[in-house]
Amino acid sequence: MGDALDRRVTGGVIVNGELKEFADASLSVLDIGMQRGYGCFEALRSYAGRPFRSGAHYDRLVASADMLGISIPGGDLVEGWIADRSAAGGDCVVRVLVTGGLDPSRPGDDSRVIVYAEPLPDRSGPLRVSPRPAPWHPDGEFSELTGAKTLSYGPNLAASLAAQRAGFDDALLIGRSGSVLEGPTYGVAWITDGKIETPALDLGILASITRVAMLEVAAGTGIVATEGRYPLDRMLAADEVFALSTVKEIMPITAVGDRTWEAGPITARLARGFTALVSRELAAQ
Ligand SMILES: Cc1ncc(COP(=O)(O)O)c(C=O)c1O
Numbered sequence: 691m692g693d694a695l696d697r698r699v700t701g702g703v704i705v706n707g708e709l710k711e712f713a714d715a716s717l718s719v720l721d722i723g724m725q726r727g728y729g730c731f732e733a734l735r736s737y738a739g740r741p742f743r744s745g746a747h748y749d750r751l752v753a754s755a756d757m758l759g760i761s762i763p764g765g766d767l768v769e770g771w772i773a774d775r776s777a778a779g780g781d782c783v784v785r786v787l788v789t790g791g792l793d794p795s796r797p798g799d800d801s802r803v804i805v806y807a808e809p810l811p812d813r814s815g816p817l818r819v820s821p822r823p824a825p826w827h828p829d830g831e832f833s834e835l836t837g838a839k840t841l842s843y844g845p846n847l848a849a850s851l852a853a854q855r856a857g858f859d860d861a862l863l864i865g866r867s868g869s870v871l872e873g874p875t876y877g878v879a880w881i882t883d884g885k886i887e888t889p890a891l892d893l894g895i896l897a898s899i900t901r902v903a904m905l906e907v908a909a910g911t912g913i914v915a916t917e918g919r920y921p922l923d924r925m926l927a928a929d930e931v932f933a934l935s936t937v938k939e940i941m942p943i944t945a946v947g948d949r950t951w952e953a954g955p956i957t958a959r960l961a962r963g964f965t966a967l968v969s970r971e972l973a974a975q
Contacts, residue, residue: 703805720792735784779807815933903968930956940957
């Protein structure tokens with residue numbers, strides 16, 4: 691394996707409970723996770739070797755797997771593998787991938803649960819994003835897999851790459867109805883007149899674990915938050931805008947297309963509150 695690939699993995703890779711060298715961790719070319727993107731995944735943040743909200747990530751993984759008809763090992767096992775790779779990676783991102791297995795008519799048969807740690811990205815923000823149409827997104831319409839964090843992230847990745855080619859850091863997905871949805875790998879929120887607005891989960895956006903934590907911090911500091919369906923103009927008229935994800939945490943967005951902002955004080959307050967919440971929870975583990 692090339693060095694560039696090796697650098698994306700810290701330590702070994704757990705495949706169905708067995709720790710393997712990165713170069714020995716493999717998948718059948720027949721696995722429908724690879725052939726059809728049929729499977730699901732999670733990305734967790736590990737702080738100094740301890741995962742944040744591993745239980746919530748496991749629950750979301752089970753919810754995704756249920757929608758796909760894949761049964762996965764119990765939380766004691768999967769969270770144990772997550773804890774193991776967190777400890778190996780220190781400050782890192784832990785990825786959990788569940789493949790659909792070998793038989794498209796019986797998802798889950800011979801599937802693989804893969805857990806590994808990867809280094810944190812070098813860049814920590816702020817973020818400049820380009821609004822892009824996302825006609826593949828549920829945008830409030832529901833189908834079998836709405837809300838599942840499946841392996842089928844092709845359209846999301848293509849939107850990110852198109853935004854990067856246009857000189858931005860990432861894309862901001864806009865639904866068929868014109869609603870602001872989320873980023874390809876992050877949620878969004880903004881501040882208008884001292885209050886938070888954020889797209890509602892019933893749009894079919896991912897139930898972001900960082901978003902939940904941010905709303906807890908907001909409630910604890912008396913900042914009012916509203917969830918809804920908002921057009922892009924509403925976001926562009928905001929005083930501050932920020933991104934939410936396990937990897938980005940609470941990160942200022944300083945450009946949406948041509949509209950620019952400075953990183954704002956309420957975003958900074960929420961980010962500090964998030965860091966404090968993480969420290970409290972990890973200290974209590
Ligand atoms: C589409 C999408 N939205 C939002 C998020 C943020 O979710 P979380 O805060 O749980 O990382 C992600 C994270 O991977 C994502 O892929």
